[in-house]
Amino acid sequence: MTPASRERLxxxxxxxxxxxxxxxxxxxxxxxxxxxxxxxxxxxxLRLSFTDLTAAAGTGDWVxxxxxxxxxxxxxxxxxxxxxxxxxxxxxxxxxxxxxxLAMFFNLHLRGxxxxxxxxxxxxxxxxxxxxxxxxxxxxxxxxxINWCIAAVGLEPPNWxxxxxxxMPTLILVESWQWTxxxxxxxxxxxxxxxxEVFEAAIVDGAKPLATxxxxxxxxxxxxxxxxxxxxxxxxFRSFDLIFGLSYGGPARSTTTLSFFSFQNxxxxxxxxxxxxxxxxxxxxxxVGTIVLLRFVQIRPGYAx
Amino acid sequence: xxxxxxxxxxxxxxxxxxxxxxxxxxYLAVLSTKKRIEILAQVxxxxxxxxxxxxxxxxxxxxxxxxxxxxxxxxxxxxxTTVLVLVIATPAAYAFSRFRFRGNENLAFxxxxxxxxxxxxxxxxxxxxxxxxxxxxxYLGLILPYIxxxxxxxxxxMIGFFDEIPQEIDDAAIMDGCTRFEVLWRVMLPxxxxxLVTASLFGAIxxxxxxxxxxxxxxxxxxxxIALGAATLVSAQRPIDWNIAAAxxxxxxxxxxxxxxxxxxxxxxxxxAGAVK
Numbered sequence: 216m217t218p219a220s221r222e223r224l225x226x227x228x229x230x231x232x233x234x235x236x237x238x239x240x241x242x243x244x245x246x247x248x249x250x251x252x253x254x255x256x257x258x259x260x261l262r263l264s265f266t267d268l269t270a271a272a273g274t275g276d277w278v279x280x281x282x283x284x285x286x287x288x289x290x291x292x293x294x295x296x297x298x299x300x301x302x303x304x305x306x307x308x309x310x311x312x313x314x315x316x317l318a319m320f321f322n323l324h325l326r327g328x329x330x331x332x333x334x335x336x337x338x339x340x341x342x343x344x345x346x347x348x349x350x351x352x353x354x355x356x357x358x359x360x361i362n363w364c365i366a367a368v369g370l371e372p373p374n375w376x377x378x379x380x381x382x383m384p385t386l387i388l389v390e391s392w393q394w395t396x397x398x399x400x401x402x403x404x405x406x407x408x409x410x411x412e413v414f415e416a417a418i419v420d421g422a423k424p425l426a427t428x429x430x431x432x433x434x435x436x437x438x439x440x441x442x443x444x445x446x447x448x449x450x451x452f453r454s455f456d457l458i459f460g461l462s463y464g465g466p467a468r469s470t471t472t473l474s475f476f477s478f479q480n481x482x483x484x485x486x487x488x489x490x491x492x493x494x495x496x497x498x499x500x501x502x503v504g505t506i507v508l509l510r511f512v513q514i515r516p517g518y519a520x
Numbered sequence: 521x522x523x524x525x526x527x528x529x530x531x532x533x534x535x536x537x538x539x540x541x542x543x544x545x546x547y548l549a550v551l552s553t554k555k556r557i558e559i560l561a562q563v564x565x566x567x568x569x570x571x572x573x574x575x576x577x578x579x580x581x582x583x584x585x586x587x588x589x590x591x592x593x594x595x596x597x598x599x600x601t602t603v604l605v606l607v608i609a610t611p612a613a614y615a616f617s618r619f620r621f622r623g624n625e626n627l628a629f630x631x632x633x634x635x636x637x638x639x640x641x642x643x644x645x646x647x648x649x650x651x652x653x654x655x656x657x658x659y660l661g662l663i664l665p666y667i668x669x670x671x672x673x674x675x676x677x678m679i680g681f682f683d684e685i686p687q688e689i690d691d692a693a694i695m696d697g698c699t700r701f702e703v704l705w706r707v708m709l710p711x712x713x714x715x716l717v718t719a720s721l722f723g724a725i726x727x728x729x730x731x732x733x734x735x736x737x738x739x740x741x742x743x744x745x746i747a748l749g750a751a752t753l754v755s756a757q758r759p760i761d762w763n764i765a766a767a768x769x770x771x772x773x774x775x776x777x778x779x780x781x782x783x784x785x786x787x788x789x790x791x792x793a794g795a796v797k
Contacts (some may be wrong), residue, residue: 231521237700238619245612245671252668253634256645325534334541336787342729342777344748345769348754349548353761358563360547405793477640480546482735494641
């Protein structure tokens, strides 16, 4: 590029360099892309949910609200809704409590703790399908390592994925193995960023450790806890690949969540219209959840400081 | 004395935590070195490894089952998607970080909320769209949807990194005669390099693990990604050969684990991106 042409380009860009134009030029690629490949598919999905489109019958006739009507009368849909609620609720409770406990534990700054922290990050990075396979091996009733350990200490191992009652708790256990570290890392980051004087002051004032945690530490950690909880709640609600690898929704649909139910309708039974309707029910639940949540917390991009 | 016991107990807990994190992964790796019959017969599995057996299992997985080919496909898709996402998302993140304009907060929030979209809600329409434009069953059929999936996350992470660079640097560069685009390209980009690494890391892991869209879009073996390959080989739907399944798992996660060792220090930053200040 010659200096002259460079200068010309410069002035051209200079003209654009007013906040108004510049902002939209910078934003345009992202906004246009998301409009085409996220917003449009979302509306298209809504349209699909009013049709009877299947992979076999390509046309997809308009059937109005029939899919939604069928859905509300479908016991499998209510079963999946219940399973989703149980999975999200229980995972959230377990992971938040354990995650905060881990953060406090690592705050002791034991020697070698950095290594264990590094190890605990790994489960989050592993492909959910593989996590599923890994745990199916660990919990195998005939030769799995965990059953062997339980039997070795003289206890009767539970029938993990073999029974309808145990399958959901087992799924929650595996989900928590993978994602408790997420809560831990976020809460721990916040804990490290808190000014130490606050705790010293509490100790000087004669506060007992438990009281310090309850009335000083916990309130200061709350923003990070809420942030982590929101992410975990939505992500376990969305998750279907872990279930795909772990239990395929079974036995007897006891681990079929809404996300997996929608996947099954769409992919396995190729009932696109019905699958779209299920996913719209999910979006409805997410939207209501978000509105309720935004009354209590404010989320903004940035970092745990 | 009491303190010492407390200390010892704390270290015991620490070791247990480390084991809980790593043992399942090691167990999978050990299973991948066994004969089928050995998995059923040796409980717990012994740690005597036979190289010929390891070679046989991995040869089967990498070549006969095609996991090597799938790995190459994944690398192509992940690489292309990550570069394109950064090109699209970085200017937007810069704009959100630097300019006060009407609707800034709402627009940013809308983009970020897309991070929470259930993949099952848009997989079918994306698949049908890829069919219309004729890009299904090709690399592009994966890259186009994956850009949309990782954009919100990458914008989000990048906003955080731009926010950490003081505005005075922009102002100084503009005083020196830079345009906004030059500021972004020449001044900001070198400074947000950790952000670019963090954002690519999380975009890349997400795409590496994704298989729902791939399940719809890809028909031929030629374009299967690694997660799709693994999902097909080890689906919980049917009985499987455990030594082979374990080797498939190892082949799928080893590249991520190696990659993550090199970018260790960015992982925590990426995970905490977006946490409330």
